[in-house]
Amino acid sequence: MRFHHNLLQATVDALHNIFNDGKYADQAIQRILKRDTRWGSRDRGFIAETTYDIVRYKRLYAAIANVKEPFKPADLWRMTAVWIVLKGHDVPAWEEYYNTPVRRIKGKFDELSAITKYRESIPDWMDEMGKEELGEELWNKEISALNQQADVVLRANTLQTDVKTLQEKLLALEIATTTDERFPDALILKERANVFQTELFQNGLFEVQDAGSQTIAPFAQVEPGMRVMDSCAGAGGKSLHLAALMENKGQIISTDIYNGKLNELKRRARRAGAHNIETRLIDSTKVIKKLDGKMDRLVIDAPCSGLGVLRRNPDAKWKLEPEFLDNIRKTQQEILQSYSRVVKPEGMMVYATCSILPSENDKQVETFLNSESGADFELLDSQSLMAHKDGFDGFYMALMKKKK
Numbered sequence: 001m002r003f004h005h006n007l008l009q010a011t012v013d014a015l016h017n018i019f020n021d022g023k024y025a026d027q028a029i030q031r032i033l034k035r036d037t038r039w040g041s042r043d044r045g046f047i048a049e050t051t052y053d054i055v056r057y058k059r060l061y062a063a064i065a066n067v068k069e070p071f072k073p074a075d076l077w078r079m080t081a082v083w084i085v086l087k088g089h090d091v092p093a094w095e096e097y098y099n100t101p102v103r104r105i106k107g108k109f110d111e112l113s114a115i116t117k118y119r120e121s122i123p124d125w126m127d128e129m130g131k132e133e134l135g136e137e138l139w140n141k142e143i144s145a146l147n148q149q150a151d152v153v154l155r156a157n158t159l160q161t162d163v164k165t166l167q168e169k170l171l172a173l174e175i176a177t178t179t180d181e182r183f184p185d186a187l188i189l190k191e192r193a194n195v196f197q198t199e200l201f202q203n204g205l206f207e208v209q210d211a212g213s214q215t216i217a218p219f220a221q222v223e224p225g226m227r228v229m230d231s232c233a234g235a236g237g238k239s240l241h242l243a244a245l246m247e248n249k250g251q252i253i254s255t256d257i258y259n260g261k262l263n264e265l266k267r268r269a270r271r272a273g274a275h276n277i278e279t280r281l282i283d284s285t286k287v288i289k290k291l292d293g294k295m296d297r298l299v300i301d302a303p304c305s306g307l308g309v310l311r312r313n314p315d316a317k318w319k320l321e322p323e324f325l326d327n328i329r330k331t332q333q334e335i336l337q338s339y340s341r342v343v344k345p346e347g348m349m350v351y352a353t354c355s356i357l358p359s360e361n362d363k364q365v366e367t368f369l370n371s372e373s374g375a376d377f378e379l380l381d382s383q384s385l386m387a388h389k390d391g392f393d394g395f396y397m398a399l400m401k402k403k404k
């Protein structure tokens with residue numbers, strides 16, 4: 001493979017922004033990609049993928065390169081040299097790579113690969129917690145799968161099209177996709193492509209949404225005409241899917257504690273042609289009280305560690321902290337306790353997270369069902385999706401029914 005100095009320079013600069021300035025990887029990469037308009041899709045792909053790879057394996061590469069944070073530019077160049085050697089390429093004869101110890105890099109890799117926290121590049125606390133929660137074997141399998149690059153998955157917006165028609169329209173644009181019978185509205189890209197630039201996207205024919213995430217709305221068993229609340233709606237991934245499943249009939253009340261996210265939801269709903277969604281900002285407990293016992297369905301897509309979606313946000317490994325996890329578990333239980341009251345008798349509620357940790361998932365549901373507010377509910381079903389087993393992001397969902 002022939003390397004281009006300016007592309008590796010861009011990678012080093014992006015890594016500097018992410019590791020040293022604490023910027024989010026996707027934002028840092030987007031910014032760097034604007035640097036040179038002459039870069040084609042392959043150049044841009046190289047910068048993005050190389051940066052993501054080194055973010056994923058930061059701990060391993062830093063240990064092999066024998067460098068420590070905060071990384072100096074020379075340290076980051078050494079990490080890119082490690083990446084080049086481990087990918088099996090020849091190191092270019094550039095000043096930055098002068099005297100790269102190729103054999104030592106390979107030897108160090110063999111030595112450190114035997115240790116999970118180095119091989120999978122995770123903080124000590126995360127490795128310990130993962131082993132404790134899932135057991136060593138399952139954790140090792142899952143964290144390794146979560147370090148792989150994620151597929152790009154689309155959800156056909158059935159308010160505008162169907163999977164087959166969309167697949168043909170994408171193919172006409174030379175974007176080849178496959179289907180997966182487990183996820184009826186999903187199309188999986190065979191090769192990465194910037195689908196956001198297509199007219200099909202701009203006209204609302206699809207959303208980009210992982211297949212795992214696409215199982216949550218159908219899990220709520222919604223029907224056209226129902227009253228549904230999407231309590232942690234964010235920018236509306238699940239609300240839009242619910243609207244499609246409800247064929248735009250009935251009412252979806254989408255709430256969040258951030259107005260900015262709800263504004264983005266409204267924008268996306270317009271593009272998708274979803275007309276039965278109304279947004280409400282949760283700025284006091286009154287908003288929930290007013291809906292007491294009125295909802296046929298409640299979807300709680302709870303805030304969580306995001307460990308199930310590490311493939312998409314590899315830098316979260318370094319941004320997450322144990323204290324954040326303790327707090328988020330409290331928030332999850334509070335959300336279950338406070339929002340469950342909106343479900344009407346014989347109505348149903350889905351509690352979902354993009355986490356693979358039992359302490360955020362079934363344990364939360366168990367605590368809720370054993371509490372006073374949970375006594376009226378029974379657990380009907382639950383499902384855990386895992387990257388190593390299902391091939392997509394990690395998700396958990398539980399379906400509970402309110403008694404008469």
Ligand SMILES: C[S@@+](CC[C@H](N)C(=O)[O-])C[C@H]1O[C@@H](n2cnc3c(N)ncnc32)[C@H](O)[C@@H]1O
Binds near residue numbers: 231233236256257
């Ligand atoms: C997992 S994200 C939701 C993603 C969104 N449902 C989607 O599909 O795009 C969790 C959301 O919960 C929101 N949130 C956190 N605490 C909340 C609360 N007490 N009530 C409502 N929403 C809350 C966060 O702002 C965040 O947008």
